[in-house]
Amino acid sequence: MQVVRHVVCAMSGGVDSAVSALLLRRRGYQVTGVFMNNWDVVDEHGMCSAEKDCEDAYRVCQKLDIPFHQVSYVKEYWHEVFSYFLNEYEKGRTPNPDVLCNKHIKFNHFLNYAIDNLGADAIATGHYARTSHEDEDIFQNQYLKSSQTLFRNRFEIRNNVKLLQAADFFKDQTFFLSQISQCALRKTLFPLGGLTKDFVKKIAAEAGFHHVLKRKESMGICFIGERNFEKFILEYLEPQPGNFVSIEDGKILGTHKGWFLFTLGQRARIGGLRDPWFVVDKDVATGDIFVAPCTDHPALFRDLLRTDRMHWIAEEPPAELVNNKMMDCHFRFQHQMALVPCVLTLNQDGTVWATLVKPIRALTPGQV
Known part of the structure; x- marks a missing residue:
């Protein structure tokens, strides 16, 4: 008798997570929906839509007849994402909170909760991304916490999972997943990776998810939403x-x-x-x-990027870069930005320089 796999799906209240849960159910998995509350609505005088989002997520789970849970990571989000976000701005950099949120909240705290508390065999999210492993490979992967060292044990044998672009290049969200760990990727399903956004909306309409189809596409700071940036940031920085x-x-x-x-x-x-x-x-x-004085002024263009220590999804640099200290690759520092050819140089301290084939506009510290 075949084992029924248990997948815990992150539910945002939007169409992507709703269809992800639906597709998992259709594949025959035992599915549980979890809504993450990561921002204290009291702080924002009712401006945050978290309560409405939670209600929409619950209605989807009701319609699919799957269990629904709500979990709060307000404290973790403040300490691990938002405080860093503010500190980076104070230093003159421009951080990307969505990248940090995925790294620390969704693919760390939520992953641990799903496996340790709910007994999940894997988690799933509504991101438009793919991996190099099939579903059954993900279920067979051991859940191993990330190594704290730069290089993993050379005697440890692991079939690393690659993060791959989605079929819908316009919606591809691998940029926002670029900091997640190998251990998280090894236990994550992306049901929408092979679909287009239009097709996802069609599935939602046919399934009767009309309440989520009416929602606007989520924009703005991760979990905080779209608002006047200057007014918002001046509530926290003098x-x-x-x-x-x-x-x-x-x-x-x-x-x-x-x-x-x-x-x-x-x-x-x-x-x-x-x-x-x-x-x-x-x-x-x-x-x-x-x-x-103009949008294409020469002072706006750069062709060299110096990084802090790199995050490698495979947990260590590519063999070509380690052996040759240099490697050709492609680069982007913004979601939906066209990939730009560059040459990586690996330094002894683990930092990397990226020399771009041609200068690009507004290469912004903190974005990568």
Whole structure:
């Protein structure tokens, strides 16, 4: 008699997670839905839609006749994602909270909860991504916590899972999954990886998930939502007034409330100036934001990226890079950005330099 596999599916209240749970049920798996509450609605005076999202997720689980659980990671999200997010902005960088949220919350705390508390054989999410393993391979994989060392035990034999792009290149979300661990990837199913968004919506309509189809596509900061960024960030960071300075002649063009309100490449709306100026650099020590007078100014382009220690999904650098200290590959620092050819150089301390074949606009510290 065949064993019925238990898959715990992360439910957001949206169409993607709803269809993911539906497809898992159709494959004959025992499915449990879990909604993660990661932001304290009291902090935002009712602005966050978490309660409505939870209700929508519950209705999907009811319709599928599967168990529904709700779990809170408010404290973990604050300490491991949002605090880092604020610190990075204070340092003049532009972090990506969605990448951090996947790394620390969905593919760490949620994964552990699903396996340790709910007895899951695997987890599933509504991300548009694929892996190199079939479902049954994922079920057979041992659940091994990530190694804390740079290189894993050389005598440990593992069939590493590769993270692969989704069939729908426009919706592909592998960029947001780029920091998750090998141990998480080895226990994760992506039911939507081979589908297009349009087809997912068609499945949802045929299944009667009309309440989730009416929802707007989720945007904005992970779990916090879409809102006025300046107003939101100034609730947590004190204003740090400074000057807008022309990169061309050093002339002061205006003032701002804080360097953390701007990112490289962004249009700087400077009072009294009709023509557009764009952010090319920031000096945290002085508070100056350097701007250029056109969107394709040479100062906006870079062809060299220096990283901190790299996160390798396979847990160690590719053999070609280790052996040759250099390797050709492709690079992106934003979701949906076209891949750019580059050459990686591996340094002795584990950091990596990426030399781009051609300069790209607004290469932003903190985005990779």
